[in-house]
Amino acid sequence: SQQGEEDPQALSIQEGENATMNCSYKTSINNLQWYRQNSGRGLVHLILIRSNEREKHSGRLRVTLDTSKKSSSLLITASRAADTASYFCAPDFHSGGYQKVTFGIGTKLQVIP
Amino acid sequence: DTEVTQTPKHLVMGMTNKKSLKCEQHMGHRAMYWYKQKAKKPPELMFVYSYEKLSINESVPSRFSPECPNSSLLNLHLHALQPEDSALYLCASSQETENTEAFFGQGTRLTVV
Numbered sequence: 001s002q003q004g005e006e007d008p009q010a011l012s013i014q015e016g017e018n019a020t021m022n023c024s025y026k027t028s029i030n031n032l033q034w035y036r037q038n039s040g041r042g043l044v045h046l047i048l049i050r051s052n053e054r055e056k057h058s059g060r061l062r063v064t065l066d067t068s069k070k071s072s073s074l075l076i077t078a079s080r081a082a083d084t085a086s087y088f089c090a091p092d093f094h095s096g097g098y099q100k101v102t103f104g105i106g107t108k109l110q111v112i113p
Numbered sequence: 114d115t116e117v118t119q120t121p122k123h124l125v126m127g128m129t130n131k132k133s134l135k136c137e138q139h140m141g142h143r144a145m146y147w148y149k150q151k152a153k154k155p156p157e158l159m160f161v162y163s164y165e166k167l168s169i170n171e172s173v174p175s176r177f178s179p180e181c182p183n184s185s186l187l188n189l190h191l192h193a194l195q196p197e198d199s200a201l202y203l204c205a206s207s208q209e210t211e212n213t214e215a216f217f218g219q220g221t222r223l224t225v226v
Contacts, residue, residue, distance in 0.1 A: 003155070031212050042117075042203060042219040043156070050212065088155055092212070100169060101146070101205075101215055103155035 004032070004072075004089040004104035012110040019076040021107040023089030024069075032065055033090040033101065034074050043088070046074070081113045119204050119218035127226055128194060134221045136187040136204030144210045145187040147179060148203040150220070156203055162187060163210045194225045 004025045013019050023032070031050045035043040047063045049056045049072065056063045062075040076083055088106045117138045126132045136145065144163050148156035160179045161169035167179065176198075178190040187204055201222050205215040 033214060035217075040201065040220075040222070042217040043205075045214045045216065048212075048214050100158065100161065102158055105155050 003102040004091045006087070006089055006104045006107045008107060009105060010108045010110075012112065013079055015079060015081055015111055015113050017079055019079050019083070019109055019111070021074045021087050021089075021109070023072045023074070023091075023104055025072075025089075025091040025104075026070065027093055029067070030092045032063075032072050033092065034061075034063060034072075035088045035090055035103070037086045037088065037106075039085075046087075076109075079109075079111045081111050083111045084109060117204055117206055117216050117218035119202075119221050121221060122219065123222045123224075125224045125226060126191065126194065128196070130194075131190070131192045133191065134189040134202055134204075134223075136189075136206075136218055137185055138206040138216070139185055140206065140208070140216070141184075142206035142208050142216070143184070144207045144213075145181065146205040146207075146215065147187070147189055148205065150201040150203060152200075160189075168210075191223075194223075196225050199224045 004023045007022045033048045034046040037043045049063050049065045060077045065072045086106045086108050088103045090101045090103050120135045147159040150156040159173045162181045165181045176193050180188040201220045203220045204218045207213045207215045
């Protein structure tokens with residue numbers, strides 16, 4: 001399978017704590033994206049990190065990418081109850097010039113107020 | 114306008130019905146996608162359109178027929194579906210065909226009875 005695999009599959013933390021989610025994949029990528037999905041709704045794009053980048057920040061989000069280990073992590077700092085959602089990594093694999101964004105199984109994050 | 118709009122939001126259809134899902138974006142994006150998401154599973158890529166041409170078909174059964182009438186519209190025609198096809202169908206678009214974030218619609222919740 002070309003999709004990413006997230007770890008852990010479920011995470012429960014107290015508001016204010018940091019949440020770290022990991023993603024591993026198997027083949028070379030163009031980039032890796034992280035998305036968030038509230039229950040039963042569409043996905044919201046969080047961050048895109050390119051294969052030649054190692055770290056990227058956006059507000060309370062920090063994403064790292066280690067292409068040698070084929071892994072990425074998403075850190076949410078100072079979590080809030082509103083961060084409760086499922087988070088997916090989406091490696092974009094080389095596919096003949098077309099973007100083929102495929103999703104891992106996701107991490108279900110619960111932030112307890 | 115940074116939205117991808119999908120209609121209808123909910124659809125119930127019988128196994129002998131013919132229906133269509135619609136997706137629209139006015140961001141000038143050149144790539145559009147259909148995904149299928151079953152409960153508690155990640156979205157699965159079905160089709161990719163690039164510059165209004167079908168570029169990726171992930172071995173989707175012929176009872177699902179995509180159509181891209183113009184650069185802003187993407188349809189998914191449904192015919193002779195099975196109850197196991199019940200799922201959330203998500204449309205997405207991206208600026209280019211590689212290395213760009215995908216914007217998702219809120220999805221159509223399809224129930225086949």
